[in-house]
Amino acid sequence: MVSLKKLLRKSALELVKLFHSDPNLIDEYVIETYELIDKVEDLIKSYITLRPLDDVVADCKRIREKIKNGFKGRLAGLLIAVKDVIITKNLRTTCASKMLIDFIPPYNATVIERVVREGGIIIGKTNMDEFAMGSTTENSYFFPTRNPWDLSRVPGGSSGGSATAISAYEASIALGSDTGGSVRLPAAYTGTVGLKPTYGLVSRYGLISYGTSLEQIGPMARNVGDLALLLSVISGYDPRDSTSLYVSGVDYTEFLKPTPIKKYKIAIIRECVDEGVDKAVLTSLNRSIYRLESEGFEVSEISVPVIRYALPAYYIIAMAEASSNLARYDGVRYGYHVEVENKLWDEVYSEVRSSGFGIEVKRRILLGTFVLSAGYYDQYYLKASKVRKLLHDEFLKIFSNYDVVLTPTAPTLPPKIGEVITDPIKLYLSDTYTTTANLTGLPAISIPADVVDGLPVGIQLIGPKLGEGELINIAYLHELKTGLKDLVPTVVRPYV
Amino acid sequence: MSELNVKIGLEVHVQITSLKTKLFCSCPSDYRGKPPNTNVCPTCLGLPGSLPVLNVEAVKAGLMVALALKCTISDVLVFSRKHYFYPDLPKNYQISQYDGVGSVAIARNGFLTINSDGRVKVVRIRRINIEEDPGKLIYPTGSLLTSKYTLIDYNRSGIALLEIVSEPDLTSPKEARQFVDKLRSILEHMGLVNPDLEGSLRVDANISLAGGSRVEVKNISSSKDVERALTYEIIRQSKALEHGERVKRETRHWDDVKKVTVPARVKEVEEDYRYFPDPDLPPIKLPANLIDEVRSKIPELPDQRVERFLKMYGLSEYLANVLVAEKALADYYEECVKVCGEPETIGNIVINDFKRWVEELDLSIHDAVMRLPPSDLCQLVQLLNKNVINIKILKEVIPKVLKSGKAAATIIYEEGYADISDENLLMRIIDEVIRENPKAVKDALTNPKAINYLVGQVMRKSRGRANPDLTNRLLAKKLSEIAKAQDSVA
DSSP, X not given: OXXXXXXXXXXXXXXXXXXXXXXXXXHHHHHHHHHHHHHHHHHHOOEEEEOOHHHHHHHHHHHHHHHHTTOOXXXXXXXXXXXXXXXXXXXXXXXXXXXXXXXXXXXXXXXXXXXXXXXOEEEEEEOOSGGGOOSSSOXXXXXXXXXXXXXXXXXXXXXXXHHHHHHTTSSSEEEEEESSSTTHHHHHHHTOEEEXXXXXXXXXXXXXXXXXXXXXXXXXXXXXXXXXXXXXXXXXXXXXXXXXXXXXXXXXXXXXXXXXXXXXXXXXXXXXSSTTSOHHXXXXXXXXXXHHHHTTOEEEEEOOGGXXXXXXXXXXXXXXXXXXXXXXXXXXXXXXXXXXXXXXXXXXXXXXXXXXXXXXXXXXXXXXXXXXXXXXXXXXXXXXXXXXXXXXXXXXXXXXXOSEEEXXXXXXXXXXXXXXXXXXXXXXXXXXXXXXXXXXXXXXXEEEEEEETTEEEEEEEEOXXXXXXXXXXXXXXXXXXXXXXXXXXXXXXXXX | OGGGOOEEEEEEEEEXXXXXXXXXXXXXXXXXXXXXXXXXXXXXXXXXXXXXXXXHHHHHHHHHHHHHXXXXXXXXXXXXXXXXXXXXXXXXXXXXXXXXXXXXXXXXXXXXXXXXXXXXEEEEEEEEEEEEOOOEEEOTTSOTTTOSOOEEEGGGTTOEEXXXXXXXXXXXXXXXXXXHHHHHHHHHHTTOOOTTSTTSEEEEEEEEOTTSOOEEEEEEOSHXXXXXXXXXXXXXXXXXXXXXXXXXXXXXXXXXXXXXXXXXXXXXXXXXOOOEEOTTSOOEEOXXXXXXXXHHTOOOOXXXXXXXXXXXXXXOXXXXXXXXXXXXXXXXXXXXXXXXXXXXXXXXXXXXIIIHHXXXXXXXXXXXXXXXXXXXXXXXXXXXXXXXXXXXXXXXXXXXXXXXXXXHHHHHHHTTOSOBOOHHHHHHHHHHHHHHOHHHHHXXXXXXXXHHHHXXXXXXXXXXXXXHHHHHHHHHHHHHHHHHHHHHHO
């Protein structure tokens, strides 16, 4: 097969530079991408809604003209995959739920406004676990998404579709959302890079809420540089989000330096490398530790006993908030609705909510409703909030001595499709190492550390509040050292 | 009724109508009269992904009320979600405030004084909340119970409300009414609420009698109806108790057409609102300088105004209290006194005649003032002083003015209440005749004889009561003024 894919393999940073000097290349790049999608999408199923090529070509034309008039958008001409939990004006936004099957929003999320303002082109809306509840992208109303490294395996979740879209070169960069690891876990399972920013760094305006106090929209990419680029565009204060931090104008690509910006002190949490971790994952982690030490960084093991309570605390808080956030789906104003003739309003609500939500969503709404009920609030929600505070204080202490904490992203390699979905506990356990960052609001990045038996393995770096720059710097050094960037998964190999 | 040992506590909901925008979005707070569902945005419709942003002016309004009611103000501002499913609530939770674990109301433990049978009574305020108003349900083919279908208008959704909750310190329906009137007057004086706007004030009343249970009456929209609804409940409950029946703990609705309370639909389980702090709105510290700023902006409040009326105008306490109970009435009174003095006479007329007829005719004070402006009321008082009319005639004229909208002077002439030798009165008729007969005026300006036609018109309008000499003199003067004015324009 003749490989024509001269543009497809390039990084987003390289592409934008090319497009600025020769905007006609944008069309070529777009057509290459759609040709590849034709070949692999049926196998992987990244997209719930893929925009028609003609529409995208029309966008290209507009951006081409703007570039010719001097426009230097930081994402000019790039195809960006967007998780279907992020509101896109006039573009169906389903949250992978029957409940929003026909929902066409009348407004844009702040991140979408920012991406579009920089010349980015939304190519489509990616598959996910319904309402971001899940870790495998099997809990979608539409279809499961498959891992491009091994079609019998899950890509991780809940931002699985965004991860596979970039992993399989169906888009250059992607937006995901991370409530308990939903950006980092699929990044680890697909050999890509994913960041959960500091809480409040990226506006949640237009992110369909699941666990409000835990979640952030996060950038996903095939390499650290592209991730830094997307983060620079989407981050910064937004008056429409009351939890937004007063931070703006950081260019994270400045942290892409071949030499460390400081001599990092790295902590390994003993409780995160114990018996629960797969041997392959542990081996890969140790290899990364060795690499970092050889850079001259100090790596030490510490103990954080309270981290054992992170996962239960996370699920209590996430479910409590979910039960509240998802109360609005009643079929009255938008989305899925049923025949109302001769029924009382509460009968209609029951019918809509019984048939509109999937099983995992209902499970979490019920549990969340329970933990907020009179008489149980103190026992569950309040106690979970205390664990959260303890963890927060513990990590403040850690970061007074260390620059970054290193853990596996997930305890296992990507599981087979159907392997964990039937066992909620097993499913929830895959979030063991990621939820800490959500409970504490700290930034965390997952980067590829290895490819074992044809499957990628990820490691996670957690940084102090607003430590994204340092995380990107270390991740970039690690990437230079390992060469693990722009990986090509099995399914795509014949075509690129 | 005190032997029945009645305990009444009120929850008053008022819209902060002075705000420009809703509580958590930038939609205008002026939603009345707009086509349904046009005063909305993603946030107040609760669309997926939308977020609330607090309107700080609403917080200032809440603080001002809290200060006026001598409450203890919370150090932090926390909003909580109150969950219940209902079609007027777009998110199926209401962003409100809650006094409990992990949360706090903006203000607590205040008081309000009312005048109860000549004694000053202190009514404790339990708490004040800031919260959002739901949308409005419309029953096109009947009522809540009978309509075949229901429409929802979200224009009101997200309007800022204050919920002011009293302790059960009130002991009669009359006191309850006075409490609401006093509160209303305070809110009006602070310029926060226009209670004339439909739906801007809603009351839920809790009432229990000795030996009975607490009954909540919801959906009362005026202080008068608060008194009526509670009186109805006392009769209903005391009858039941007399017959040895149990008064069960329940929620009832006030039917303001039939003027009765009816049981609300019975719920199988007690409502659990599952309050928890709204994670979209992080707690905010309430800085002392903000509270000081608000305190410095509190205008003269009703109690102070009553004091001033006593001192400045020498009014009786009764008159002063009744006037100040409605800000618009007190404002009208002061305007009148400014025009013609006579504080006591004016006070009596404003209360005994003006206010009485405003209520009788179901007018708003605003409309009534348009019909009988301070200058006209003063004119009547002057005629009274000059013995042109007597008090009986004044008492007859006021309702006629308020009913018809005609000028007081016109009515006095048309109805033949006075001999017309008063220049001011006559001038009003002459002005009217000149306005109505532009052609005759034009003639008269060139032909002095043509003035007779105008004199005739004045006589007709006054039913022959105008003094002819005076009429001729005043008409000639008026015409020469017109001629002069035309010359200067030319």
